Amino acid sequence: MNLRVVNANIIVNIKSFYREKTVVFFRIAFPVILILVFGTIFMERDNEIFDLDIQDLSQTKSSAELVKAIGLSERFKINLVAPAINAKQFAKDNGRNLVLVIPKGFESLLMQEMVQKDRHSPIILTELYDPSSFGLTTKMGVLKIVLAGINQEMSGKPPFIVSKGTSILKKKYRFIEFFVPGIIAMAVMTASLFGAVNVNAELRQKGVLRKLSTTPITRTDWILSNVLYQFILAVLSTIVMLLVSYAVFNVSLAINGWLVVFVALDVFAFVGLGMILTRVAKEAESAAAAADALMFPMMFLSGTFFPVEMMPEFLQKFAKVLPLYYVNEGLRASMVSLDHMAALRHAAVIGVFAAVVFVLGIMITNLGEESK
Amino acid sequence: MTKETEYAIEVDKLTKRYGDLLAVNDISFTVSKGEVFALLGPNGAGKTTAVEIIDTIRKPTSGKVTLLGMDVTKKKHNIIPRIGVLPQGFSSFDRITVKETLQYYSRLFRCKSTDIRGLIDLVNLKDKTKEQYKNLSGGLKQRLGIAVALVNDPEVVFLDEPTTGLDPRARREVWDVLKGLKKKGKTIFLTTHYMEEAELLADTVAIMAKGQILAMGSTGELIESNANYLVVTLKAADDKIFRIAQKMDFAPVNDIHGNIQVRLAHMDDVRNILNAIEEGGGSFNGLDVSKPNLEEVFLKITDETLREVTGDERGG
Numbered sequence: 136m137n138l139r140v141v142n143a144n145i146i147v148n149i150k151s152f153y154r155e156k157t158v159v160f161f162r163i164a165f166p167v168i169l170i171l172v173f174g175t176i177f178m179e180r181d182n183e184i185f186d187l188d189i190q191d192l193s194q195t196k197s198s199a200e201l202v203k204a205i206g207l208s209e210r211f212k213i214n215l216v217a218p219a220i221n222a223k224q225f226a227k228d229n230g231r232n233l234v235l236v237i238p239k240g241f242e243s244l245l246m247q248e249m250v251q252k253d254r255h256s257p258i259i260l261t262e263l264y265d266p267s268s269f270g271l272t273t274k275m276g277v278l279k280i281v282l283a284g285i286n287q288e289m290s291g292k293p294p295f296i297v298s299k300g301t302s303i304l305k306k307k308y309r310f311i312e313f314f315v316p317g318i319i320a321m322a323v324m325t326a327s328l329f330g331a332v333n334v335n336a337e338l339r340q341k342g343v344l345r346k347l348s349t350t351p352i353t354r355t356d357w358i359l360s361n362v363l364y365q366f367i368l369a370v371l372s373t374i375v376m377l378l379v380s381y382a383v384f385n386v387s388l389a390i391n392g393w394l395v396v397f398v399a400l401d402v403f404a405f406v407g408l409g410m411i412l413t414r415v416a417k418e419a420e421s422a423a424a425a426a427d428a429l430m431f432p433m434m435f436l437s438g439t440f441f442p443v444e445m446m447p448e449f450l451q452k453f454a455k456v457l458p459l460y461y462v463n464e465g466l467r468a469s470m471v472s473l474d475h476m477a478a479l480r481h482a483a484v485i486g487v488f489a490a491v492v493f494v495l496g497i498m499i500t501n502l503g504e505e506s507k
Numbered sequence: 508m509t510k511e512t513e514y515a516i517e518v519d520k521l522t523k524r525y526g527d528l529l530a531v532n533d534i535s536f537t538v539s540k541g542e543v544f545a546l547l548g549p550n551g552a553g554k555t556t557a558v559e560i561i562d563t564i565r566k567p568t569s570g571k572v573t574l575l576g577m578d579v580t581k582k583k584h585n586i587i588p589r590i591g592v593l594p595q596g597f598s599s600f601d602r603i604t605v606k607e608t609l610q611y612y613s614r615l616f617r618c619k620s621t622d623i624r625g626l627i628d629l630v631n632l633k634d635k636t637k638e639q640y641k642n643l644s645g646g647l648k649q650r651l652g653i654a655v656a657l658v659n660d661p662e663v664v665f666l667d668e669p670t671t672g673l674d675p676r677a678r679r680e681v682w683d684v685l686k687g688l689k690k691k692g693k694t695i696f697l698t699t700h701y702m703e704e705a706e707l708l709a710d711t712v713a714i715m716a717k718g719q720i721l722a723m724g725s726t727g728e729l730i731e732s733n734a735n736y737l738v739v740t741l742k743a744a745d746d747k748i749f750r751i752a753q754k755m756d757f758a759p760v761n762d763i764h765g766n767i768q769v770r771l772a773h774m775d776d777v778r779n780i781l782n783a784i785e786e787g788g789g790s791f792n793g794l795d796v797s798k799p800n801l802e803e804v805f806l807k808i809t810d811e812t813l814r815e816v817t818g819d820e821r822g823g
Contacts, residue, residue, distance in 0.1 A: 143614035147600055147607070154602040154639070341598040346655070348564055349592035350615040351584070 136355050144352070144360030145367070148334075152368065163372055166322035167379050170315060173440070174384050177310040184209070185274045188226070188234040190216040193241035201237065201285070208281040222263055232268035233275065236261040249289075308471060312388055315380045316466035317439040322376065323369045323401040324459055325430060330365050331409025332426045336419030348502035358410055358497050366402045373398055393469030393478045400485045401462045407492030414499045433459040461485040514573075515540045515663050515694040516561060521570035523556050530556040532718035533570070538711070540662075543685075543695040545709035547702070547801075549809060553718040554698040555595050555667055561696065562592045562665040575662060588616060591661035595668050595698075597652030601641035605632050605651055608640060609658055616659040626654040630684050646677025653684055663694040670704060682707060702802040712801065716809045726801050733808060734799040739777055741767045741784075742793035751787045755780060767791075 152158055187205070191198045206213045216225055222234045237260055238244075244258045262278075264271055287294055338344050347357070373394070380386045409426065416422035436450060437443070437459035443451050454460045465481030468474045516538035523531040531553045538544040546554045559565040561572050563583045572579045574586050599608050606623060613621035627633055630650040635643065643651065649669055656664055669685070670678040678701075685708050688695060699705055705712045706726050713723040722729055741748055744767040752759035752769050757780065759769045771777055777796060784791070 137617065139617060140615055143611050147603055147611050150607065151600055151602040342594055342596050343598050343600065345564060345594050346592070346597060346599070347615075349562060349587060349590070349594070350612065351587055351617065352615050 136353065136359065137351070140352050140356045141360040141363065144357065145364045148360070148364040149367070152364075162326055162368060163375055166318055166372060166376050169322075170318055170376055170380055171383065173314055173318070174311045174380070177314060178384065185211050185277060186214060186231075187211040187274075187278070188214045188216050188222075188231050189237065190218060190220070190222045190225075190234060191237045192218050192239045193237050194218060195242035197242040197245050198237045201241075204285050204288075205235075205278075205281055208284065210277050210281060226263050226265065232265045232271045233278070234263040235278070236263060308387065309384075311380070311384045312386050312471055313442075313467060314440075315376065315386055315388060316470050317463050319373050319376055320397070320401060320437075320459060320462040320466055321434055321439045322372060323398055324405050324433065324462070326368065326372065327365045327402045327405035328409045328412075328426050328430055329423075330368075331361060331406045332412055332422045333419075334361075335410065335413040336416075336422045339413065340419050344502045352502070354497050354500045354502065357502065358406070358493070358500060361410070362403055362406045362493070365406050366399055369398050369402050370395075388470045389473055391469060393475070393482070394466070396482055397462055397465050397469070397478075397485070400482065400489050401459075403493050404458050404462075404485060404489035407489060407494075407496040410496035410500055411492060414496075414501070433457050436460075438463045458485055458488045461488075513539060515542070515575060516544075516696065517571075517573040518557075518561065519571045519573075521557065521560060521572060522568050523553075523560060523565065524568045529718050531560070531567075534715075534718075534720045535570075536713055536720060536723060538694060538696060540694050541692050542710045543689050543697065543708055545705040545712045546696070546698040546715055547700065547705045547712050547805065548698075548715035549700055552715045554700075554715055557715070558665055558667050558696060558698050559594070562590060563587060564592075564594065588659055589662050591656035591659060591664045593649075593652045593656040593664075593666045593669055595671070597649065597655075599640045599648075599651070599655070602639050604637050604639050605643070606636040608651060609654060612655045612658045618659055621658050621660075626657055629657070629687060630654040631680065644677070646673050646680055649673060649677070649681055650684060653681070653688075657688075661693070663696065664688060665696045667698050668700070669697070670699070670701060678704075702800070702805055706801045714805055714808050721808045722804070729801065729804050730799055733804045736770045736772050736799065737774070737777065738797050738799060739769045739771055739780065740795040740797070741769070741791040742795070744791035745789060747787055747789040748784055748791060751783050751789055752780060755783060 152162070189202055189205070191202060202213060202215070205211055216222055216234060222236055225231065226234045238258070241258060248256075248258065260282075262275065264275065335344070338347075377388070377390070380388070408429070412422050412425045412429075416425055434440075436446070436454050437457045438454060439459070443454045443460065446454065461481040461484045465478050465485065468477035468481060514537045516536075518537070519535050521531055521534050522529070534557065546557060548554045556565065560567045561574060561579065563574075563579050563586060566580060575589055577586050579586060600611075603611065605627065609621070609623045609626055613623065627636055630653055632647065632650055632654065635647060638647075640648065640651070653666065653669065656666070666685070670681050673681065682704065685695065685697075689708065695708075697705070697709065710725060711723065712726055712729060714721045714729070722733060724732065740762075743765055748767055749759050749761070752767070757769045757771065757776075759767050762768055769780065771780070781794075
């Protein structure tokens, strides 16, 4: 290995990078856009207030108090539907997924229930809902909890059983803080894999690698310079992602040595994998297609966008054979939960994978002869 | 260990197979130090495979290649710093300028004092030093490729079809560069399918087809041994001349310009045919007597080989 040669390659790669504006955009700006878009969506979900249409057919003091109590829960923004309107048609015409109907005679039914000692027939509020609507289940669940609270309150007795939450994390975290490490891992993976595949396939196709095979550069020099170049860009891109996350979402993430370790291992693993794909695939197009086929399952099944625990059990098992899973989990362990032992375990797994593909990449890469 | 030899390149029974395809078939030749050697052949002759084995890009199936006294399959790392290669269809990093490209390759060769400016002058790219590779024309790219092949001041330079795809002006510009290298005493191994190029630049020409070397020598030697005759062209000649030539047992041919061409072995035959035309009352407007050129030799040799191969294939 010759550092002068490695350095010469890194300089050429960096110059090629910053002179190609579209590459700069996709490398630096694209992950930032992802963070801004998903961050905004998830910020909303963290403090979500649902729209709720209520039709009060009773029009009494009691029904008005019920509407007020639901509103006081601070989970709903209430819109009253006039009693004369057909509520079902209203929901269909206006694209509403849930209309709560307070029945006629609500107040008298309530009085009866309250004076009876032995209550057994609760008052039914009708929920008119659109089952095809996304997020309806959550909204209906929240409504049930709010109504349960009102029932409890009206009974005049303190609850027998209550639960009290204690966070397993040292601080209170929002979803964006779980999301940013995942985006860092994914952005570094895609850039490293595609960077290695596209650049090498293009240089091979154009004959640049053949020319390089007539110079003293070795396979190790070539791959190492590719890895270091991708690492420099990965660090730059990670810094930009973190700055945007801090500036826009005021995230609370721990920055420590593990971040550098995981970014480096992410680069090593996926540049090595890219080198293998470039060598195994005969054409540049098939190398890119193979990279796609590897990358997409990893993006969606490794816990980048949503927790692995949300997936069916067999997919959770599958996720654990994907290298990106260990980068995601490792980054979250070090940046969010500050669990250094977990970070070490994940680093060991991805480290072994990176070492294997890197050595394999060096072994099978051939700058010169191609079969005819 | 390097063996001191008068030859820069020694090729002995070199063969390269790709499955059933025999790309190079048992070729042998030598190239002396300081010599310009041209491997001339049609597309698919096996020239590139041969040169890529000699310049260490590919490995032979069998046979031995010695470059600067070293076996190319065993001493690649010792050979590479001493040779320069312009591969077929040379290409470089799109966004890197001419000067940066030369600096990059100089660093790869760990050269401490490459005369970048001198190389740029040699290939006449002084006005293009800050131009990115992708913005260069085909001719300029080839000239840069030649400069890249020279960054390590090599003893042997390999140029694989350096002018293919270039327009006539660009081709002449590259030839000027190669003539400059020749003057500097570099050993140059050139592959080409342009006769004019080989005739103009090479000390030795090897004609290759179907993976084999069919003839080898200086241009003069090749013409002498393969086309030792004179071509007499009688311009705007009438039909009487055609019949007179036939009667004299020559084989006249009409060309597309209405001229008659006759191949004659000696100058005496020229005198005899001119006397016979005068006596027979034949008329023509002009006369041209010339020796055949390399192109005629090439066509004659490669046509014969192709006919033999086709005949063999039919027969067996």
